[in-house]
Amino acid sequence: MDQNSLPPIQTTARDDAVLKALVGFVRAEALQPGERLPTERILAERLKVSRNTVREALTRWEGLGLVERRQGSGTYLKAAVSHDMLHMPLTLAGGNDFTSLMQTMEIRRALEAEAAALCAERASQADIAEIARKLDIMEQAFRTRDGMSSEEDWEFHQAIYRASGNPLFEQIIAAMYELFHRFWEHPLGVRDFGHASFPYHRTIYECIAARDPQGARAEALKLIATVEDDLKRGAAKLKLSSQT
Amino acid sequence: MDQNSLPPIQTTARDDAVLKALVGFVRAEALQPGERLPTERILAERLKVSRNTVREALTRWEGLGLVERRQGSGTYLKAAVSHDMLHMPLTLAGGNDFTSLMQTMEIRRALEAEAAALCAERASQADIAEIARKLDIMEQAFRTRDGMSSEEDWEFHQAIYRASGNPLFEQIIAAMYELFHRFWEHPLGVRDFGHASFPYHRTIYECIAARDPQGARAEALKLIATVEDDLKRGAAKLKLSSQT
DNA sequence: GTGGTCCAATGGTCCAACCAATTTCTGCAC
């Protein structure tokens, strides 16, 4: 027997219902991220549910980063919502350590290579021009600020993800990017971090412009490899210095 | 001045405090996934907070997939927890349509290939044995039920993700698996779906057992390609049949 | 053993009140 032919029935799902209604409200009012949504008390009254139920529902959304609550002020929309959202709560055991960072790098390696290849296949001329523009900005920042170009670097990669024709690449890697930021804030001894990866940005671009998916994939892999090397060197240095 | 040296004081963070205490409890009691944690009422009493506060905290964890609540039964641990977890809630706007499905397939292609390669590098003998076991189960189910082996198929892939040594692979693909399920529920006309991908499961396994990362990657890519083909055929068929 | 009934435990919901942070309004000094 197919187990899927007899799904469990849902008798109670109050908070889910609240969120569904809220999606409808946001769409009807055309609320944009940053705008305030109704008071908890008002929602409770309008939806004919307890304020507690409203709060549990909003707690869910807050945990997903869709909404932000400010005591005394209100609840604010933080991202676009729709009725067919797919939630992927990723939990990394062991936050700031080296292992977690390398694990995210492995994910990024897989996605970055695929995105570069797809980009080489699909990018429009406008996309390619945009990537070239970001590359120029990055290279200039790199030279004037002597290697500190993480922001421009990030925008270059984002342009590639966008041109891949698949928004999931950008969303997934963007979620992980915050992890990297935390790490950067607490520098780990490698002063010239990112220097080694610099030349590969241009080679990736050239492969994309030449419509060479395999080449783009290969260059992207090389780029990630240099970053991983930097990380490993940093970790080794850190380990050494802590052995006082 | 380093802003981090002067963190804002926390006058209210009751639910966070509850979760922190809960992490301590789980560690002290050495609770494993699947075990039941204390009643909401007991937690409220022990931690000297309201039951509502406990509930909001647990709602957070439930949203992160760390815990599962069953009315009338209790609250159960679903994953390992630690004090330094990092959460990356990722919500995708995608829907049920064919485009979304193909986009998730592109992500899966990237991750599946990388996971297979890493697995071939790192899997222990026990891991490989486990994968072989899942493969046998899957192949038997395939033969006896004539191709309907999606559940066993999924477990085979999960075993590979686990043996990759990087839990993120399993988490990300597991989240996307739910999207596929949504799709399977509304079948799309391809009766022999998955048949074509069947032989590649064994070739992937053989590459892993032979410690051949490049081979494993190539076979994984072939497998995904057949699935994508099936999807495209299904979509074409659907399109045709709806042109009445 | 099978099926039914009861009952205690547990999560889900509700209510009414109060606390704490924020925003807005008010009124006074100038």
Add this chain to the structure above:
DNA sequence: GTGCAGAAATTGGTTGGACCATTGGACCAC
């Protein structure tokens, strides 16, 4: 009128208590 301190209203955060719905086990009749 302007500016600013303080009051008042608004809003999310917390509390305690109550009741409902589901679960799972104990017990019983057959």
